[in-house]
Amino acid sequence: MKPMGPIPPWFAAEEGMLLVGGYGAASLVDEAGDTPLFAYDMDIVAAQIRRFREAMPAALHLHYAIKANPYAPLLTAMAGQVDGFDIASGGELEMALAAGMDPARISFAGPGKRNDELEAAIFAGVTLNLESEGEGRRSLAIGQRIGKIPRVAVRVNPDFDLKGSGMRMGGGAKPFGVDADHAAALARAMIDGGADWRGWHIFAGSQNLDAMAIIETQAATIALAARLSDAVGVTPPLVNLGGGFGLAYFPGDVPLDIRPIGVALDTAFESLPDILTGSAFAIELGRWLVGEAGVYLTRVIDVKVSQGETFVVVDGGLHHQLAASGNFGTVVRRNYPIALANHFGAAPAADPVTVVGCLCTPIDRLGDKIALPPVQEGDLIAIFLAGAYGASASPAAFLGHPSPREVLLG
Numbered sequence: 001m002k003p004m005g006p007i008p009p010w011f012a013a014e015e016g017m018l019l020v021g022g023y024g025a026a027s028l029v030d031e032a033g034d035t036p037l038f039a040y041d042m043d044i045v046a047a048q049i050r051r052f053r054e055a056m057p058a059a060l061h062l063h064y065a066i067k068a069n070p071y072a073p074l075l076t077a078m079a080g081q082v083d084g085f086d087i088a089s090g091g092e093l094e095m096a097l098a099a100g101m102d103p104a105r106i107s108f109a110g111p112g113k114r115n116d117e118l119e120a121a122i123f124a125g126v127t128l129n130l131e132s133e134g135e136g137r138r139s140l141a142i143g144q145r146i147g148k149i150p151r152v153a154v155r156v157n158p159d160f161d162l163k164g165s166g167m168r169m170g171g172g173a174k175p176f177g178v179d180a181d182h183a184a185a186l187a188r189a190m191i192d193g194g195a196d197w198r199g200w201h202i203f204a205g206s207q208n209l210d211a212m213a214i215i216e217t218q219a220a221t222i223a224l225a226a227r228l229s230d231a232v233g234v235t236p237p238l239v240n241l242g243g244g245f246g247l248a249y250f251p252g253d254v255p256l257d258i259r260p261i262g263v264a265l266d267t268a269f270e271s272l273p274d275i276l277t278g279s280a281f282a283i284e285l286g287r288w289l290v291g292e293a294g295v296y297l298t299r300v301i302d303v304k305v306s307q308g309e310t311f312v313v314v315d316g317g318l319h320h321q322l323a324a325s326g327n328f329g330t331v332v333r334r335n336y337p338i339a340l341a342n343h344f345g346a347a348p349a350a351d352p353v354t355v356v357g358c359l360c361t362p363i364d365r366l367g368d369k370i371a372l373p374p375v376q377e378g379d380l381i382a383i384f385l386a387g388a389y390g391a392s393a394s395p396a397a398f399l400g401h402p403s404p405r406e407v408l409l410g
């Protein structure tokens, strides 16, 4: 038997049937037409946003990094509830605009922005988080050619990283941003070149559950922004402090308590360095906002035994939910929280089962030797924490199975 991560506390059952957004899992599948299905509960997202607003200084902007989940109905709902979207491609630009987000509140990060993407972004009036000097030069040239002043911030590769992050995005040689010792010169060159300089974007890490580490990184980020701004000699309109708020995916993970982070930011905002007293501040979050709101529902096709080990074979797999298979940004494979949706909360069987997807590859393993109630063909398996980096972050074309269905509730 191997442990699973904790089921997010927002889920309950009615007569043994898991509820998502107030609906039974089986009726959601009937309504959608078939499995596999991603069901997202907007009420859970809204509650996370409320928790953020309650904990953080009122002046702090909340941005949603839409790569976590760009499902169009979700984006439209998010556009009314957060202060900005962070995007990372021309495709995401189109999605963000279609969701009704004001272009002035969209920022565009990501290395390797093509000229057509830069042009679309400059034309729309979104802020480019510049990843290099070359991108700055191309932006100025494109702005001149189309008669638009580019709005630009400089993404800084900080000289520190967020300790204990699932994914490190700063510290050392990185493809992201401009090294801290070159950032002020780039900002100055963009201002001199006629761009509308919007400030700094400093993102030091992701998927972090250690409030103290986040607090330390934010303090270092504010100090770095002040030092760079002093070097430019201009107050940045916006300092994007990055994000990094993580989720409890795995056994032993303790959910992040964001309240101490809010207290520390309150204090920091009360004693800002002079050059930043007129600046706005933002945090950009992806998974923390939407991850717990999603459940991946997949049907049991087969239950079979091999050399004493029971395999539960489902009609979904890593082609939809790569992260749960352990092949998306994790080093050691561990179990996501999984449940039998149509016998939610029932006592586990004596022997563990291994839940595998329908792909013909040994890496398509969704739950390794986990405790579930007795499983039969036709049962519904629920994989939690499927609201972020699921449908859009998985290799859906691999092996020619159908795309998953998605539904937004609440």
Ligand SMILES: *Cc1c(COP(=O)(O)O)cnc(C)c1O
Pocket (backbone or CB within 6 Å): 065, 067, 068, 086, 109, 203, 206, 207, 242, 243, 244, 245, 284, 285, 286, 287, 288, 388
């Ligand atoms: C991916 C990404 C995010 C979101 O990360 P999460 O771990 O989902 O919160 C935020 N900002 C940038 C620059 C990113 O690349």
